[in-house]
Amino acid sequence: LRGEGQPAGQGAVLMAALHRTLHITGAEMGNVQLVENGMLRLEKHTGLNKRFTDYFTFVEDSTTACARAAEEKRQVTVQDVAACDTFDEGSRQAILQTGSRACHSVPLVSPKGAVVGMISSHHEGTLGGLADAQLNALNELGGQVARWLIWHRGTVAGALDHLHALATSRR
Numbered sequence: 001l002r003g004e005g006q007p008a009g010q011g012a013v014l015m016a017a018l019h020r021t022l023h024i025t026g027a028e029m030g031n032v033q034l035v036e037n038g039m040l041r042l043e044k045h046t047g048l049n050k051r052f053t054d055y056f057t058f059v060e061d062s063t064t065a066c067a068r069a070a071e072e073k074r075q076v077t078v079q080d081v082a083a084c085d086t087f088d089e090g091s092r093q094a095i096l097q098t099g100s101r102a103c104h105s106v107p108l109v110s111p112k113g114a115v116v117g118m119i120s121s122h123h124e125g126t127l128g129g130l131a132d133a134q135l136n137a138l139n140e141l142g143g144q145v146a147r148w149l150i151w152h153r154g155t156v157a158g159a160l161d162h163l164h165a166l167a168t169s170r171r
Contacts, residue, residue, distance in 0.1 A: 010152055014044045017145045018119055022046070024137050025104055025130065027121035033059065033066060034117040034149070040066055048098050048122065055094035063088040066118045069105035073115055075135060075142075077104045080126045095122070102127035106138045108146040116146050 008016070014032045022030050029047030033040035039060040045053055059067050065086055069076040078084045079102055081095050095103065100122035108117035119142065130138075 010149070011044065013145070013148055013152075015046075017141060018044055018046060020141055021106060021119045021121055021138065024134050024141070025121040025123070027104075027123045029098070029100055029122035029124075030120055031056070031122075032117065032119050035070075035115060040070060040118055043117070048100075052094050052098040052100075055090070061088075063091050065103050066105040066120050069107045070115045070118060073107055073109055073113065075104065075106050075138060077127060077129060078102055079128065098122070099124055101125055104130060104138075106142045108142050108149065110146045110150055111143075116149050119145070 018030050018032050022028065029045075031045035031048060031053075032043045033056075034043045035041075036058075039058045042053060042057050056064075062068055062071060063086065065076045065078045065084075068086055076086075078086060081087065081092060081101055081103065084092075087095070102123040102125065103120055104123075104127065105118055105120040107115045108119065109115055
């Protein structure tokens with residue numbers, strides 16, 4: 001998830017993970033969400049329009065594939081957004097109007113079983129399903145990204161605590 005031996009910031013890692021997901025699934029549109037206060041917050045995206053990103057800035061109910069994947073801690077494929085009863089009408093229209101007819105959501109699950117985020121691919125046409133090799137690769141990627149996020153949060157929090165301690169000790 002890092003390029004050419006250089007340390008990567010969170011944004012770069014999330015975009016790399018999104019691009020890898022799109023490569024595996026063969027999609028051109030997708031998004032990354034992180035868990036914040038019990039909701040999924042849109043963090044990164046590609047190929048999705050403003051109406052979509054505004055509508056899905058925060059996802060807090062179970063009327064989307066990503067929310068269902070988070071609740072069930074497993075990948076969820078929606079083969080046809082127009083015909084799937086997972087979505088409420090507002091969610092369905094926000095997805096369809098951006099040009100997505102199908103989607104696949106991959107939860108970012110920590111080793112302790114906590115969902116820390118979600119990566120979703122959005123497909124222009126209906127989707128018949130993904131092959132086992134694709135699902136396995138996405139599962140592995142989801143675990144890697146979750147572990148990296150946990151490491152990154154711990155490292156940044158530790159560094160900030162250290163800087164705060166240094167600053168307050170010099171007053």
